[in-house]
Amino acid sequence: MTTPALELVNVxxxxxxxxxxxxxNFKVExxxxxxxxxxxxxxKSTLVKVITGYHAPDPGGEIYFGGQKVDHLSMQKAxxxxxxxxxxxxxxxxxxxxxxxxxMGRELTTSMGFMDVKKMQAETERLMQEHMGFTSKAVxxxxxxxxxxxxERQGIAITRALYFQANIIILDEPTMxxxxxxxxxVLDFIGGIAKAGKSAIFIDHNIxxxxxxVDRIVVLDRGMIAGEFMKNEVTLEELIExxxxxxxxxxxxxxxxxVLKNLEVPA
Amino acid sequence: MTANATLGAPNxxxxxxxxxxxxxxxxxxxxxxxxxxxxIFFVIGSPQTFFSRNIYAAFMSTTPFFGIVAxxxxxxxxxxxxxxxxxxxxxxxxxxxxxxxxxxxxxxLAMVACLAAxxxxxxxxxxxxxxxxxxxxxxxIGTQFFWRGVVQVLTNGTGKSLLMTRDTLFYNIFVGRINxxxxxxxxxxxxxxxxxxVFLNRHRFGAHVYLVGDNKESARxxxxxxxxxxxxVFAITGxxxxxxxMIASLELSYYWPTLGEGYLLNTLSSVFLGGTSVFGGAGTxxxxxVASFIIGAINAGIVAVGLSGFWTQLIYGLxxxxxxxxxxxxxxxxx
Ligand SMILES: Nc1ncnc2c1ncn2[C@@H]1O[C@H](COP(=O)(O)OP(=O)(O)OP(=O)(O)O)[C@@H](O)[C@H]1O
Ligand SMILES: [Mg+2]
Numbered sequence: 001m002t003t004p005a006l007e008l009v010n011v012x013x014x015x016x017x018x019x020x021x022x023x024x025n026f027k028v029e030x031x032x033x034x035x036x037x038x039x040x041x042x043x044k045s046t047l048v049k050v051i052t053g054y055h056a057p058d059p060g061g062e063i064y065f066g067g068q069k070v071d072h073l074s075m076q077k078a079x080x081x082x083x084x085x086x087x088x089x090x091x092x093x094x095x096x097x098x099x100x101x102x103x104m105g106r107e108l109t110t111s112m113g114f115m116d117v118k119k120m121q122a123e124t125e126r127l128m129q130e131h132m133g134f135t136s137k138a139v140x141x142x143x144x145x146x147x148x149x150x151x152e153r154q155g156i157a158i159t160r161a162l163y164f165q166a167n168i169i170i171l172d173e174p175t176m177x178x179x180x181x182x183x184x185x186v187l188d189f190i191g192g193i194a195k196a197g198k199s200a201i202f203i204d205h206n207i208x209x210x211x212x213x214v215d216r217i218v219v220l221d222r223g224m225i226a227g228e229f230m231k232n233e234v235t236l237e238e239l240i241e242x243x244x245x246x247x248x249x250x251x252x253x254x255x256x257x258x259v260l261k262n263l264e265v266p267a
Numbered sequence: 268m269t270a271n272a273t274l275g276a277p278n279x280x281x282x283x284x285x286x287x288x289x290x291x292x293x294x295x296x297x298x299x300x301x302x303x304x305x306x307i308f309f310v311i312g313s314p315q316t317f318f319s320r321n322i323y324a325a326f327m328s329t330t331p332f333f334g335i336v337a338x339x340x341x342x343x344x345x346x347x348x349x350x351x352x353x354x355x356x357x358x359x360x361x362x363x364x365x366x367x368x369x370x371x372x373x374x375x376l377a378m379v380a381c382l383a384a385x386x387x388x389x390x391x392x393x394x395x396x397x398x399x400x401x402x403x404x405x406x407x408i409g410t411q412f413f414w415r416g417v418v419q420v421l422t423n424g425t426g427k428s429l430l431m432t433r434d435t436l437f438y439n440i441f442v443g444r445i446n447x448x449x450x451x452x453x454x455x456x457x458x459x460x461x462x463x464x465v466f467l468n469r470h471r472f473g474a475h476v477y478l479v480g481d482n483k484e485s486a487r488x489x490x491x492x493x494x495x496x497x498x499x500v501f502a503i504t505g506x507x508x509x510x511x512x513m514i515a516s517l518e519l520s521y522y523w524p525t526l527g528e529g530y531l532l533n534t535l536s537s538v539f540l541g542g543t544s545v546f547g548g549a550g551t552x553x554x555x556x557v558a559s560f561i562i563g564a565i566n567a568g569i570v571a572v573g574l575s576g577f578w579t580q581l582i583y584g585l586x587x588x589x590x591x592x593x594x595x596x597x598x599x600x601x602x
Contacts, residue, residue: 075488076490079490085488087485087488090482090484090485090488091485091488092482092485093477093478093481093482093485093486093548094481094482094548095477095481095544095548095549096477096478096481096548100474100477100478103474104474104478104485104486104489104491105475105478105486105489105490105491106489106490107471107474109470109471113470113471113472114469114470114471115469115470115471115474117468117469137284138287140287142291143287
C-alpha cells in the first residue's frame with residue numbers, strides 16, 4: 001500500500017451545540033479522484049474546510065499529509081502542503097486578465113518583487129493552447145476573465161491549481177449553475193487532474209457527474225461516513241440503489257428503496 | 268500536467284486585434300480625447316493665451332499640488348477603499364516640517380520628518396480600517412478632522428513664513444524653474460506618476476492592489492495579504508500628501524494651517540474622471556495623470572472667463588457625478 005496523500009483519523013467538527021462531523025476517517029491516495037456525495041447539510045463543505053485549514057477540527061482528530069501528522073493546520077500551511085481549492089464564485093478576479101488570474105498570489109518576480117510580465121503572459125498563452133483549448137486569436141492572455149463562460153472559468157481555476165503543482169485539488173460543487181455543455185468541460189478538466197497524477201476531492205450533488213470521473217465514492221450523511229464504494233466494484237445502477245438506501249436509513253446495508261432526498265437522479 | 272480538456276472559445280470571438288485594443292484602452296482613449304477637446308475649445312476661445320507657454324507653465328506649477336496625491340490615491344480607490352483625510356495630512360506634514368525647520372534650520376531634515384509624518388498618518392488610516400474593519404470612508408472623515416484639529420491646536424491657527432528657504436538649493440529642487448519657466452514640481456509629479464505606474468503595473472504589490480479591489484475573497488484564498496496591501500496604499504498616499512503639502516507651501520513660501528482645504532474635490536475628481544472604478548479593481552495612472560490636468564485647466568478656465576470660485580465647486584461636483592455614472596454604464600456595456 002502506498003502512503004495516502006491525505007488521511008483524516010477520527011476528525012470531528014462542532015459548531016457550538018451542532019456537531020457537523022462525527023469521527024470521520026477519510027483518505028485520499030496519490031493520483032486518486034474521490035467523489036464526496038451527501039445531502040444538503042451532510043457536512044461535505046465542512047469536511048473540505050477542515051482539510052484546507054479553514055476550520056480547526058475538534059481536539060482528538062488527526063490529519064496526515066503524505067504520512068506526516070500536521071497539527072494546527074492553517075490555510076497557508078495547507079497551501080504549502082499542496083492543497084488547492086477551486087471555488088465556484090470566489091476563484092477568479094473578474095476584471096483582471098487571464099494571466100493575472102493564473103498567477104494570482106504567485107506572480108513570477110525578481111527578488112525585488114518586480115514582475116516578469118512577459119514570461120507570465122507567455123506561460124498563460126501556452127496553458128491556454130495546451131490545456132485549456134483556447135484556440136481563437138481573439139482571446140489572449142490579456143483578455144479579462146469576465147468575458148468567459150462558467151465552464152471556462154472553472155477550467156482556468158483547475159489549470160491554475162495543476163500548474164502550481166497542487167497535490168490535492170478540492171472541487172466543491174464546481175458544476176453548480178452550469179449548463180450541460182459547460183458541465184462537460186469541467187468534467188473533462190477533472191479527468192485531466194487524474195491524468196496529471198494528482199489527487200482530487202470532487203463534491204457534487206449529481207451522481208451522473210461524479211461517477212464517470214472518480215475512482216472512489218464516499219457518502220456522507222449527517223456528519224458521518226455512511227458508505228464508501230470503489231467505482232470498479234459497483235455499477236452506476238447499484239450505486240444509485242444504495243444511495244437511496246443511505247438517504248433513507250443513514251447506511252447502505254439495510255436495503256429498502258427510499259426516496260433520495262437531494263441527490264439528483266432522473267425520475 | 269496533462270489536463271487536456273478542451274474548452275470552446277468564448278462567445279464574442281470574432282473581435283480583431285484592433286477592436287480588442289480599443290476595448291482594452293477605451294477609458295484611456297476617452298480621457299485623451301476629452302483632454303484634446305477641452306484644449307481645442309480653449310485655443311479657439313483664447314488663441315493668444317493658449318499659444319503662449321505661460322499658461323502651460325501656470326498649469327504645471329499648480330496641478331502637481333493635487334496631482335501628486337491623486338496618483339497614489341488612485342491605488343487606494345482601486346483597492347475598493349477611499350481616503351478623505353489627505354488634505355489634513357498635507358497640513359499635518361507641513362506642521363512637522365515647519366517645526367523641524369525652525370528647530371534645526373535644516374530643510375532636508377525637515378523634509379524627512381514631514382514625509383515620515385505623512386507616512387505614519389496614512390499607515391494609521393490603513394491600520395484602523397483593516398484592524399477594525401470599519402469603512403474607510405468613515406475612518407478617514409474622522410482622521411481628516413483629527414489631523415486638522417491637531418494642526419489648529421498646535422498652531423493656534425497662525426501660519427509660518429518659509430521665506431528663509433527661498434532660492435536655496437532645496438527650494439530650487441522642489442519648486443524652482445528650469446530655464447526660468449518650467450516648474451520643478453512638474454518633474455516631481457512626473458516622477459510620482461512613473462513610480463506609481465511601475466509599482467502598479469510591474470510589481471507584485473500593484474498586482475495585489477488590483478486583485479484586492481477586484482475580488483478580495485479570492486485574493487485572500489490565493490495567499491494575498493489583503494490587510495497589508497491596503498495599509499501600504501494608505502501609507503503611500505499619506506506620504507504623497509505630505510510631499511504635495513510641502514511643495515505647495517514652498518511655492519508660496521508660507522505655511523498656512525488651512526493647507527489642503529480646497530484640494531479634496533479636485534483630487535477626487537481627477538481620480539474618478541481618470542476612469543478609476545468606484546467599485547475597485549480597475550484604474551490607471553495614465554487616466555489620473557491626464558485627468559489632473561483637465562481639472563487644473565477647468566479651474567483656470569473658469570477664472571479666465573470671469574466666473575467666481577464658487578463655480579469650480581459646482582463643476583467639480585458635476586464632473587465626479589458624471590464620470591462615475593459614465594464609467595459604470597460603460598463597464599456594464601462591455602461585460
Ligand atoms: N460556520 C458554521 N457555523 C455553524 N454551523 C455550521 C457552519 N458551517 C456549517 N455548519 C453546519 O454544519 C452542517 C454541515 O454543513 P455543510 O455546509 O458542511 O454541508 P454540505 O454537505 O456542504 O451541504 P450542501 O450540499 O448544502 O453544500 C450544517 O448543518 C450546517 O448548518
Ligand atoms: Mg456545501
